[in-house]
Amino acid sequence: MGGKGEVFALRFSGTVVAIVLLVGVIAPFIGYDPVSDVDYEAQLLGPSWAHFFGTDAQGRDVAIRLLKGTEAFFLPGLLAAAIALVGGALAGAVAGYLQGFGRSVVVAGLQLIDTLPRLVFIILVCTISNPSITLISVVAGLLFIPAIATVIRRKVEALGSEDYILAHVAHGFSPARILLYHILWLQCRPLLIRQATFVFGYVLFVETALSYLGDYGVQEPTPSWGNMVAQTRNLAGQAPWPWLFPALAIVATISAFLSFGNLVARRDEEAIR
């Protein structure tokens, strides 16, 4: 494995991830009022120096809406990834460390959450509550705990029989220190990075999908990549840029996050070997 192609793919996807993260950080500091941006003199203009990605059917600048659209998934994605990582790592470490009955209880609980169909469950939650993207991302984070915990549990179980871990035990290190530092931090980082990028990508998927469908996601006029793509409904066969650029942004971001996570994890696994 390895080779030039992989290095290039890693750099390329890493660049896209870095750009998205950077834009996500600076977007909240950019003032934008979607209502005053409406300009019926400038509907559906093509890309130009004044409007990099053209304008949409209400004459709003597509570029700045793309930029502000990152707000819709950036913090929620980080929140979900944090919940899934912390919960999954702890549950996995505990399940891998425990023996007998306690282990069975944790494993069964995780399996229970894992059988819930994620998107269907999120829709159920949206039906009974006034859904906000924060609530949706918290639920998504919770639903991803088993996926992470299973990976971590296998790793902890495999490492538990290694001599150097035994040596740490013999040294009298506390279980918490061995689990959190020697196993989770030193051995499971690539796994955790891969899972975190996956959860982030999933939240982007859920946010854009729900915003596209229109009932539970981000509502117009606040921009989201999903509700920008939804403008296709009113623009059959007309100018493509109002929805094409957000669609490409979704594709680029999700695939960049997924492949970046996979490539980083693979590189680290090879380095450990």
Place this chain on the structure above:
Amino acid sequence: MRALPLVLAALRRLAGSLGLLVGASFIIYMTVRLAPGDVVDAISPMGTPPEVKAQLAAEFGLDRDPVTGYAAWLGRSAVGDFGESLAFSPGESVMEVAVPAFKRTLTLCGLTLFAGLTIALGLAVLLGEPRPRQQLFTAPAYVLTSTPSFVVAVLFAQGMNWLIHAYVEGGGFETPIWYPIPIYADSIMPYVFAGFAMLAGDGLFMDWFNTLRAELLGLRQAQFITAIRAKGARTTGHLARNLLVPIVSSFAARLPLVLGSVVIVEYIFTLDGAGYVLLEASRLRDFPMVVGLSVLFTATIIAVGLAADLIRALVDPREVARGG
């Protein structure tokens, strides 16, 4: 008595699956109870008359404490009684609407997954070892197919719009047979396009292709295959039987994700499957319908997992010996 451990393992799995179903339905039930504000208000559509609200509260055991309420609800839903639809198709029982819709969805997902597996396996057999040149195609294909299925569906529908526009400009009059928006109820094309979107999206196809190719490669280099070949026997049957385990595993592992994306894809193509009914009922706050469908989706995932376990145990006795 070779069959006995297998039967015991199967029974154990069955009991485990039933336990999972009960547990998952408990999570669903408790999620409902956690609704903010007054639960009955939260789960009933706008303008529901008080007597219907009272009936709803009784059906879900909301007038009782969570445990006995859950027991009563479980008892009724175990015999397939999820109450009456409130808004999606008022007056009909949830199961009457949900089961036919769910059958359509399962057919769509099943055929899609099956076609995907067949093509992925065929390509894996044809292409054999990964060569550097092939990466020129497989790497971009992998990136492109991680597109969410709903984006594939949207881009696809837009392409169709351009085509139909050109068709009408060119003097076309009748709806052409390839047009995906269902004008005739018996048209199969929307299902084909929906299946394509689900297969091409979410990285499904390339994931399977990569997994199957790696498995096939590992098998071909295995010592027992070399030994079989050295004896002059045919290896195809042995390869097929050994490949069945990863095939069944990846089928079962991917189904939950596909059951999620089918919801959105059905909605985009307006196919009247369970996903469409779920979103429409959720929008109308038709609560019994949403819960009934959620339970059906969960039960399907558990049932497929169980079936996959049993097939694996049948094909590979070591799975049983491992105490799985």
